[in-house]
């Protein structure tokens with residue numbers, strides 16, 4: 495069953511087109527990473543899905559309903575971000591108590607165990623917490639709510655490395671025990687790739703790739719060696735990234751549709767083949783130029 499369907503969805507802010515003709519479907523009980531560069535449109539998309547705002551054109555369905563002003567969607571969805579609007583008149587324990595009455599699947603035991611593990615004090619107020627602690631508290635709500643559609647928009651803002659690792663582990667453990675549809679946007683693709691099943695790659699307001707992580711991992715290969723040889727092997731293929739190495743050597747990341755026999759030929763011709771990390775590939779696929787920052791320093 496599909497939980498989210500977007501068909502030709504666009505969202506503009508005045509003349510600014512934040513999303514353009516976005517079409518994709520998210521199936522039930524899958525963790526999807528929503529990946530893209532700064533300003534790509536991730537937050538805009540996640541807010542549309544959560545029903546916080548409406549699209550300029552196109553059709554969005556969440557649980558088969560338009561999410562904007564939908565009671566069904568708001569009862570089954572949580573969007574965890576740094577603007578969650580946690581009441582400051584209540585202390586943190588009271589906030590958990592209110593959340594308990596609000597979310598039907600709420601696991602209070604889990605919330606309290608996480609609360610203690612991350613050393614929160616009952617009397618603290620959300621607006622007095624540090625940036626990382628605010629994110630950690632929001633994450634506790636997002637996990638304990640166990641909403642059928644759980645959306646985390648940059649949930650680890652301000653968290654230190656150890657807390658981020660704990661969060662991803664807690665998310666994975668809870669998801670395995672209580673499967674649900676999870677959308678997770680993050681700039682730390684290398685940290686989240688182990689828990690993702692699918693990747694939705696957003697580039698300049700459009701979906702540039704929606705695929706499984708296993709496909710992403712096998713779709714590209716690195717090739718290093720003399721430029722003329724590299725050009726020969728890559729001329730009819732998609733080159734995602736290219737940079738000069740040393741005097742006459744080139745490193746390219748190219749679509750991997752080579753047969754094993756071709757790979758052996760490539761290596762025999764003196765070129766080096768290497769695996770490409772999915773986090774690097776996501777950066778290349780969402781880059782404006784094929785050479786990245788190096789292109790800025792290229793002489794004309």
Ligand SMILES: Nc1ncnc2c1ncn2[C@@H]1O[C@H](COP(=O)(O)OP(=O)(O)OP(=O)(O)O)[C@@H](O)[C@H]1O
Nearest residue numbers: 507510511512530531532533534535536537538539
């Ligand atoms: N309320 C708004 N008014 C005007 N422009 C907006 C508004 N919200 C977003 N935008 C613009 O829409 C584009 C997409 O923004 P969005 O926040 O969705 O990107 P993002 O991928 O989440 O970025 P980041 O990774 O930096 O958080 C940006 O150019 C942003 O400036």
